[in-house]
Amino acid sequence: xxxxxNDFLMGIFCLWNSQVDFNGNVxxxxxxxxxxxxxxxxxxxxxxxxxxxxxxxxxKHIYAASVCALTLLAPIFGGAESLPKKSAPPAKVLPSxxxxxxxxxxxxxxxxxxLSEIAAQRGRSELATQGMMDLAARSNDARIARRxxxxxxxxxxxxxxxxxxxxxLAIEPESGVARQALSAMIGTxxxxxxxxxxxxxxxxxxTFEQKHAATLFSQLPFLFSRIADxxxxxxxxxxxxLPYPQLAEAQYAVGITAxxxxxxxxxxxxxxxxxxxxxxxxDAAIAMARLLFDGSENGEKRAENYLxxxxxxxxxxxxxxxxxxxxxxxxKSLLAAREQFRLAAAARTAEVEMPYAIGLISLxxxxxxxxxxxxxxxxxxxxxxxxxxxxxxxxxAEGKKDAEAARRWFQQIxxxxxxxxxxxxxxxxxxxxxxxxxxRAFLREAQKVQKDEDGQCSESDIAQTRxxxxxxEVQLLREAKAYREAYQVLTEALANSPTAVELRYDRAMIxxxxxxxxxxxxxxxxxxxxxxxxxxxxxxxxxxxxxRGIKLNEALSLIEKAIKISPNDAFIQDSLGWVFYRLGRHDxxxxxxxxxxxxxxxxxxAAHLGEVLFHTGSRAEALATxxxxxxxxxxxxxxxxxxxxxxx
Numbered sequence: 001x002x003x004x005x006n007d008f009l010m011g012i013f014c015l016w017n018s019q020v021d022f023n024g025n026v027x028x029x030x031x032x033x034x035x036x037x038x039x040x041x042x043x044x045x046x047x048x049x050x051x052x053x054x055x056x057x058x059x060k061h062i063y064a065a066s067v068c069a070l071t072l073l074a075p076i077f078g079g080a081e082s083l084p085k086k087s088a089p090p091a092k093v094l095p096s097x098x099x100x101x102x103x104x105x106x107x108x109x110x111x112x113x114x115l116s117e118i119a120a121q122r123g124r125s126e127l128a129t130q131g132m133m134d135l136a137a138r139s140n141d142a143r144i145a146r147r148x149x150x151x152x153x154x155x156x157x158x159x160x161x162x163x164x165x166x167x168x169l170a171i172e173p174e175s176g177v178a179r180q181a182l183s184a185m186i187g188t189x190x191x192x193x194x195x196x197x198x199x200x201x202x203x204x205x206x207t208f209e210q211k212h213a214a215t216l217f218s219q220l221p222f223l224f225s226r227i228a229d230x231x232x233x234x235x236x237x238x239x240x241x242l243p244y245p246q247l248a249e250a251q252y253a254v255g256i257t258a259x260x261x262x263x264x265x266x267x268x269x270x271x272x273x274x275x276x277x278x279x280x281x282x283d284a285a286i287a288m289a290r291l292l293f294d295g296s297e298n299g300e301k302r303a304e305n306y307l308x309x310x311x312x313x314x315x316x317x318x319x320x321x322x323x324x325x326x327x328x329x330x331x332k333s334l335l336a337a338r339e340q341f342r343l344a345a346a347a348r349t350a351e352v353e354m355p356y357a358i359g360l361i362s363l364x365x366x367x368x369x370x371x372x373x374x375x376x377x378x379x380x381x382x383x384x385x386x387x388x389x390x391x392x393x394x395x396x397a398e399g400k401k402d403a404e405a406a407r408r409w410f411q412q413i414x415x416x417x418x419x420x421x422x423x424x425x426x427x428x429x430x431x432x433x434x435x436x437x438x439x440r441a442f443l444r445e446a447q448k449v450q451k452d453e454d455g456q457c458s459e460s461d462i463a464q465t466r467x468x469x470x471x472x473e474v475q476l477l478r479e480a481k482a483y484r485e486a487y488q489v490l491t492e493a494l495a496n497s498p499t500a501v502e503l504r505y506d507r508a509m510i511x512x513x514x515x516x517x518x519x520x521x522x523x524x525x526x527x528x529x530x531x532x533x534x535x536x537x538x539x540x541x542x543x544x545x546x547x548r549g550i551k552l553n554e555a556l557s558l559i560e561k562a563i564k565i566s567p568n569d570a571f572i573q574d575s576l577g578w579v580f581y582r583l584g585r586h587d588x589x590x591x592x593x594x595x596x597x598x599x600x601x602x603x604x605x606a607a608h609l610g611e612v613l614f615h616t617g618s619r620a621e622a623l624a625t626x627x628x629x630x631x632x633x634x635x636x637x638x639x640x641x642x643x644x645x646x647x648x
Contacts, residue, residue, distance in 0.1 A: 137167060341354060
């Protein structure tokens with residue numbers, strides 16, 4: 001055998017020796033590392049062989065080396081089913097001729113993959129793309145389809161790029177990258193007319209239409225979602241779908257775009273048509289449930305009844321079952337929701353999302369043992385981001401009163417969106433054991449570490465993280481009711497970062513606790529001047545005026561501005577109801593406070609709603625509102641105070 005092949009096989013043998021334990025076992029992570037190393041080593045071999053041998057000998061040497069290496073690695077890879085897998089949900093694949101082909105072995109996959117890559121290196125882009133596309137179709141692997149798409153785009157073979165992209169979307173229909181590429185090819189950035197013309201041209205190609213019409217129509221609602229004129233989108237999609245009354249995906253696209261445009265009747269007709277063509281069309285069934293769940297009092301029940309009926313008919317419709325579980329979570333039927341997710345998990349045994357969802361429900365109902373079991377199972381499936389799971393395992397340990405175990409889990413989070421919350425949790429654990437000053441010292445040290453260790457981050461990123469750690473320290477002090485110290489911390493931080501909006505907003509909130517109302521008003525007005533769309537600053541200043549019964553017209557103006565910025569915030573709705581009450585507009589106050597309480601049954605909103613009910617003559621309803629809220633929040637000071645005030 002040629003020297004490059006000998007070197008290659010020796011490298012593979014050494015690699016194998018270095019990764020296998022004394023019992024000959026290899027874990028999944030090592031298997032994936034070996035797979036990647038094997039591919040890169042094979043490509044290196046291909047380059048060496050290319051420099052020394054003619055075409056026939058090149059292929060012979062590469063093939064011989066690949067077969068020998070795969071014989072060595074067969075116990076590790078164990079067949080095509082052992083290829084490294086992503087943690088994403090299994091792709092929903094539309095029927096295609098390739099599905100009837102026999103399963104490829106690892107050797108076949110790697111051999112064709114290598115040949116395609118070598119062809120690309122030698123400038124045979126058309127052959128490379130075709131080989132990779134064929135492999136993607138036969139293996140049903142989204143990663144290979146993505147590589148085929150990249151090859152075609154790089155070679156400016158737009159016909160092959162379109163073909164590979166549609167194959168990729170058929171395998172992985174929710175891929176954001178694939179959708180962006182399709183959007184660019186269709187030209188949605190240029191508007192409705194140009195993009196719809198492109199779609200018509202594509203569908204005019206009978207070969208494309210036969211193979212990819214279903215995939216293309218299923219993507220149209222997403223592709224056109226950024227176009228502001230929803231009615232125009234719905235009309236265009238309906239026109240495009242006219243020649244396809246028996247294509248379920250076309251009717252589904254009509255239904256989704258009609259629903260987005262607010263035409264519920266047209267949406268229902270189209271979705272019923274889609275389900276009439278293919279009753280087991282899960283996406284259409286989920287959309288129908290969404291249509292039935294219209295936010296009305298009976299909407300949840302209608303959607304639930306529909307999903308229950310559908311699942312009786314199609315018990316293996318896992319996506320529909322997951323949608324039903326989410327609906328039950330929204331209805332606060334947590335035990336029933338957990339059962340639905342357990343049934344879905346039985347069909348999705350490789351996914352991270354299933355045990356994670358079950359773990360979140362178990363955490364919420366304080367079933368610590370099951371929550372821990374599910375989160376550990378999610379970790380074992382090697383998620384892309386372990387931080388949320390580590391954080392929730394910390395919460396489980398806290399629930400079990402095991403502070404040190406909680407601290408160990410939180411300490412595993414070194415970056416990302418959970419980092420600050422984890423640092424605060426550790427500080428709280430330290431403060432509870434050793435005192436608030438010890439907790440503060442930990443957070444101060446975290447600020448220094450962040451500055452020292454993030455050499456690759458920009459100065460603005462470092463400053464932002466340091467500000468968040470300051471806010472965490474303030475939260476620790478707020479919990480200890482050490483408001484003066486919190487105010488001082490924020491004042492020192494603002495001296496270094498005077499334009500930091502969140503630091504200034506936090507200082508305003510602490511100033512209110514210290515009854516420094518002039519300072520609070522000054523900081524809030526500064527925040528509004530610096531960030532005019534800061535809904536909470538508008539709301540806080542307006543509510544402060546309403547609570548004190550001063551500047552009520554300005555209070556109303558501020559809160560109405562906050563509503564425009566954040567219309568679905570229950571607390572801002574509560575503030576609006578309260579200022580209506582202070583202005584003597586009792587009917588508007590009641591309607592607004594009831595809306596806020598329906599959005600979020602918070603004890604402070606309950607206190608305000610009861611107060612208005614009491615003073616407008618509905619005393620029995622007021623007492624019932626307070627008593628019901630007390631069942632969930634028995635120690636809440638606002639509820640206790642308002643009940644005591646009116647019990648006299």
